[in-house]
Amino acid sequence: MSANPRRRPAGDNDLPPGLGKADPSADGSRGKNPTTADSTPAIEASDQRVRRFWSTRRVPAALVALLSAAVTGLLLYDVVSVRAGRSAMRWRRRLAEELASRPLDDVWMIVGAAVAMALGLWLFLLAVTPGLRRLLPMRQPAGLPGKGEVRAGLDRRAAGLVLRDRAVRVAGVQSAQVAVGRRKVKARARAHFRDLEEVRADLDATLGEAVTFLGLARQPTLTVRVRRPKKG
Numbered sequence: 225m226s227a228n229p230r231r232r233p234a235g236d237n238d239l240p241p242g243l244g245k246a247d248p249s250a251d252g253s254r255g256k257n258p259t260t261a262d263s264t265p266a267i268e269a270s271d272q273r274v275r276r277f278w279s280t281r282r283v284p285a286a287l288v289a290l291l292s293a294a295v296t297g298l299l300l301y302d303v304v305s306v307r308a309g310r311s312a313m314r315w316r317r318r319l320a321e322e323l324a325s326r327p328l329d330d331v332w333m334i335v336g337a338a339v340a341m342a343l344g345l346w347l348f349l350l351a352v353t354p355g356l357r358r359l360l361p362m363r364q365p366a367g368l369p370g371k372g373e374v375r376a377g378l379d380r381r382a383a384g385l386v387l388r389d390r391a392v393r394v395a396g397v398q399s400a401q402v403a404v405g406r407r408k409v410k411a412r413a414r415a416h417f418r419d420l421e422e423v424r425a426d427l428d429a430t431l432g433e434a435v436t437f438l439g440l441a442r443q444p445t446l447t448v449r450v451r452r453p454k455k456g
Contacts, residue, residue: 279355363441424450
């Protein structure tokens with residue numbers, strides 16, 4: 225049987241770009257890829273223009289729409305009933321009397337105004353903030369056609385699991401917990417052998433490299449804490 229001519233042996237070429245090993249040069253230093261070196265400034269420049277993902281706010285929009293429709297429909301029904309010669313509803317007459325008789329410094333007037341202001345501020349914040357804090361935008365290399373049409377994001381929990389798996393592979397680490405935020409990555413580990421400073425240095429180097437390989441648009445700062453497990 226003849227072998228498939230398109231099949232090639234697995235090796236470092238099967239790894240994703242940036243994760244393979246570079247061939248050492250004649251003077252003992254690692255070889256440098258000129259394409260990667262030339263594209264680094266373009267990638268860093270494009271990182272500053274990457275924006276966060278915006279939430280569609282379906283649940284708040286649906287609640288506001290339903291509440292507004294219910295209040296408006298009830299008010300219009302009462303107005304049409306009054307125009308038809310019927311008496312206004314009791315709740316509307318009572319509300320008009322309370323608003324006309326109560327002073328502005330009344331407790332219920334202040335409470336009602338505070339509630340209305342809080343609801344308005346909440347809706348304003350929903351309108352001007354992106355939301356989707358669990359998604360971290362990834363960087364987009366410059367010079368690629370149609371790069372604005374497709375955007376990539378990484379879930380914070382998924383990133384935390386990847387970093388935790390890398391942390392527990394460090395020698396001396398018994399368990400690890402990694403919390404990934406938009407600006408900070410906090411790692412806490414328990415070391416059951418080796419010196420704590422050595423474990424912390426290895427964790428700092430390993431997690432720092434792993435955070436870089438995540439490809440996030442904004443490079444978060446890394447904080448590593450190592451301690452001994454409690455006895456008993």
